[in-house]
Amino acid sequence: MNLRRLWTVARLELVQRRRTSRWPIVLGAWFVVIALVTFASWRAVRGESFASGPSLYDVTTFFVLMLGMLVVPSLTATTVNGDREHGVLATLQTTLVTSWELVLGKLLASWVVSMVFLATALPFLAWAWVAGGLSVGRILLSLLVLVVVLAVVAAVGLMFSTLTARPVASAVLTYLTLAALVFGSLIGFLLTAVLLTDTVTVRVNGVPESYWASEIEPPVTSEPGAEGFVLQPTQADCEEFTRTEQASRTDRIWPLLAVNPFVVVADAAPSRLAETGTFTGGFTPMRWISDGSRDAKAGPGEGGVRDECSFLPEAGSPVGDSATTDAAFEAREKAQDAADRARRDANPVWPWGLAFLGALGLTSVVVAERRVRTPVRRLPSGTRIA
Amino acid sequence: MSSDGAGATGGIVVTGVHRAFGDVVAVDDISLVARPGEVTALIGPNGAGKTTLLLMLATLLVPDRGTITIDGFSPVDEPREVRRRIGWMPDGFGTWDALTVREVLHTIGAAYDLPAAEARARTDEVLEQVHLADLADRRARVLSRGQKQRLGMARALLHRPTTLLLDEPASGLDPRSRIELRDLVRGLAAAGTTVLVSSHILTELQEMADRAVIVSRGRTVETQAVDGAAPVSRTWRISALDRARLVAFLADEGLPWRDAGTAVDVELAGDTDAAELLVRLGGSGARVTAYAPLHGEMEAAYLAATEDRQ
Numbered sequence: 001m002n003l004r005r006l007w008t009v010a011r012l013e014l015v016q017r018r019r020t021s022r023w024p025i026v027l028g029a030w031f032v033v034i035a036l037v038t039f040a041s042w043r044a045v046r047g048e049s050f051a052s053g054p055s056l057y058d059v060t061t062f063f064v065l066m067l068g069m070l071v072v073p074s075l076t077a078t079t080v081n082g083d084r085e086h087g088v089l090a091t092l093q094t095t096l097v098t099s100w101e102l103v104l105g106k107l108l109a110s111w112v113v114s115m116v117f118l119a120t121a122l123p124f125l126a127w128a129w130v131a132g133g134l135s136v137g138r139i140l141l142s143l144l145v146l147v148v149v150l151a152v153v154a155a156v157g158l159m160f161s162t163l164t165a166r167p168v169a170s171a172v173l174t175y176l177t178l179a180a181l182v183f184g185s186l187i188g189f190l191l192t193a194v195l196l197t198d199t200v201t202v203r204v205n206g207v208p209e210s211y212w213a214s215e216i217e218p219p220v221t222s223e224p225g226a227e228g229f230v231l232q233p234t235q236a237d238c239e240e241f242t243r244t245e246q247a248s249r250t251d252r253i254w255p256l257l258a259v260n261p262f263v264v265v266a267d268a269a270p271s272r273l274a275e276t277g278t279f280t281g282g283f284t285p286m287r288w289i290s291d292g293s294r295d296a297k298a299g300p301g302e303g304g305v306r307d308e309c310s311f312l313p314e315a316g317s318p319v320g321d322s323a324t325t326d327a328a329f330e331a332r333e334k335a336q337d338a339a340d341r342a343r344r345d346a347n348p349v350w351p352w353g354l355a356f357l358g359a360l361g362l363t364s365v366v367v368a369e370r371r372v373r374t375p376v377r378r379l380p381s382g383t384r385i386a
Numbered sequence: 387m388s389s390d391g392a393g394a395t396g397g398i399v400v401t402g403v404h405r406a407f408g409d410v411v412a413v414d415d416i417s418l419v420a421r422p423g424e425v426t427a428l429i430g431p432n433g434a435g436k437t438t439l440l441l442m443l444a445t446l447l448v449p450d451r452g453t454i455t456i457d458g459f460s461p462v463d464e465p466r467e468v469r470r471r472i473g474w475m476p477d478g479f480g481t482w483d484a485l486t487v488r489e490v491l492h493t494i495g496a497a498y499d500l501p502a503a504e505a506r507a508r509t510d511e512v513l514e515q516v517h518l519a520d521l522a523d524r525r526a527r528v529l530s531r532g533q534k535q536r537l538g539m540a541r542a543l544l545h546r547p548t549t550l551l552l553d554e555p556a557s558g559l560d561p562r563s564r565i566e567l568r569d570l571v572r573g574l575a576a577a578g579t580t581v582l583v584s585s586h587i588l589t590e591l592q593e594m595a596d597r598a599v600i601v602s603r604g605r606t607v608e609t610q611a612v613d614g615a616a617p618v619s620r621t622w623r624i625s626a627l628d629r630a631r632l633v634a635f636l637a638d639e640g641l642p643w644r645d646a647g648t649a650v651d652v653e654l655a656g657d658t659d660a661a662e663l664l665v666r667l668g669g670s671g672a673r674v675t676a677y678a679p680l681h682g683e684m685e686a687a688y689l690a691a692t693e694d695r696q
Contacts, residue, residue, distance in 0.1 A: 008496040012482065019484035087480025091541070094444050094474050095497035096466060375462055377448045379407060 009105025057128035058286040073174040075110040076157035078167035099373040110154040141269040152361035159364035162371035189256040206308030238309035251299025258353035267350035294344040403452035412438040414604030427595035428584040435604040436584040444474040473542030477553040483527035498545040512540040531558035592682040607691040620686035625649040625676040632672035
């Protein structure tokens with residue numbers, strides 16, 4: 001591996017792209033579209049009682065990811081078989097440039113281009129940061145993950161361009177692969193979530209069946225009270241018991257969500273519901289996706305003892321005292337939120353997803369390198385050497 | 387290997403090479419030797435396997451059977467050593483259209499590990515050699531076919547290869563460029579370069595090559611020197627003022643002749659025979675006005691070797 005030769009390949013690619021495409025127009029269009037989307041989401045959420053930063057950030061980041069996944073394959077998916085068609089691949093293969101330098105140089109070139117696109121989107125991410133509710137660490141982490149994901153997309157496109165003879169075929173295959181990762185994985189998850197249900201046992205702290213069974217026959221001798229025979233269990237009636245339910249075993253199929261690039265980017269650094277301080281609500285798709293996929297990974301069985309008791313009135317309190325009930329309810333909600341947060345923090349999805357995408361990218365590069373290695377022994381039908 | 391000199395292991399040595407693509411046998415059994423300091427012509431009909439052989443020499447394709455060495459190195463086992471030494475000019479040369487001629491050569495220089503300054507100097511040198519200096523800052527896209535061929539030649543020469551593999555180098559060249567190409571190739575051979583040229587234009591190879599390897603249907607049919615040392619049977623066309631006397635003389639000599647309008651064609655075994663016949667003709671009183679071979683030596687050999695073709 002020689003960095004100068006690698007850079008020679010990358011620079012050759014970049015110079016050709018710069019001269020043969022209308023990059024200023026493409027970049028300008030990209031800038032305008034992101035500006036419009038960011039402005040629209042800012043209009044939608046501004047003026048409410050919470051920080052609008054997360055909404056702006058989520059929308060912009062997802063939009064950059066989406067456009068990146070559309071643009072990057074068009075850079076790499078035609079690079080090797082396009083060169084073969086023009087009869088210029090062999091020109092480099094017969095020099096001292098090795099197959100690794102060729103593949104990594106081309107990958108570097110497309111990665112540099114995707115960085116330019118990302119840099120164009122940076123002002124809007126900065127705007128989101130100024131709007132508040134975001135930490136710099138979070139922005140950096142999600143940008144880093146975004147960069148890696150775009151590099152993986154580039155690698156997949158590069159691999160297909162070495163596998164097929166025609167640039168159109170490799171572009172289509174790359175887009176199909178990305179569609180499978182983005183939409184196919186989600187559809188697969190939803191379908192199997194419906195199909196793959198199981199009987200699970202949950203531990204509950206609440207009013208047991210036996211309470212209702214014993215009270216089913218109201219005592220006939222006593223006078224009806226002022227409220228009639230309304231059964232009102234109190235906290236004194238609670239006990240711990242187990243209950244069996246039908247539940248979807250999402251803890252077995254969560255990897256289907258983890259492979260989705262949008263889930264990986266969203267889950268790497270979502271805006272958490274702030275424990276204190278400003279409420280960062282509003283339209284936050286990244287947080288929703290993150291929470292949803294982490295809950296799916298946790299599955300139905302986990303979460304300790306389910307609390308169905310603390311919102312009941314305390315023993316001996318007057319029936320219908322809404323003040324105590326509301327307070328209890330609020331306390332229970334808070335405890336539930338804390339439990340959710342703890343469970344979600346314990347079940348991150350993105351490291352697995354990023355590891356998968358990384359493995360996919362590495363495999364793609366290895367396959368691509370094998371396919372441009374010369375001299376070739378077996379020539380696949382339909383492909384040219386020079 | 388270099389210790390025993392270029393004579394023993396230098397140049398191109400191809401032994402019994404076979405290569406098939408699926409069911410199609412492109413190269414069946416080709417053997418040839420191209421020596422340093424000589425121009426070896428590779429000639430044969432379309433589809434004879436010339437380009438496939440050159441791809442194997444250029445370290446792009448592995449032969450199914452047989453061995454190849456270039457300056458003693460195998461393109462299969464030591465492709466990098468071979469790549470350092472060869473300059474390959476493919477047929478139907480593609481180039482990076484968006485780059486200027488100069489940038490193309492600078493890129494190639496970097497790909498061959500030439501230091502930037504040397505790559506620039508070498509670029510100017512080879513552009514001068516192929517007469518493209520005045521087009522150096524034009525985009526490769528706007529070059530004509532012949533100019534692109536010359537750029538291909540410049541590209542092949544840039545890293546001072548010991549071995550040149552030229553696939554149809556003259557196609558698309560105007561007459562002046564062909565002569566310049568011939569002189570360039572002869573000059574390089576004189577400086578010790580091994581040159582293997584494949585071409586269809588036999589008259590031109592005749593002037594350029596020292597040796598011809600004729601291939602047909604993927605096999606080496608014949609290897610022969612083009613210096614006239616080995617006798618080549620070919621047709622000579624003779625015109626004389628007194629045609630009747632000429633015909634009578636040929637009948638006396640026992641030579642079969644064919645009618646060719648005002649002239650007659652005679653099959654002769656070699657240049658020596660032709661020279662001796664001319665001497666005797668001078669005394670015959672037929673008054674010869676033209677006495678010349680109908681084909682070049684190479685053309686004659688080629689036609690003889692590929693006679694069985696449909």
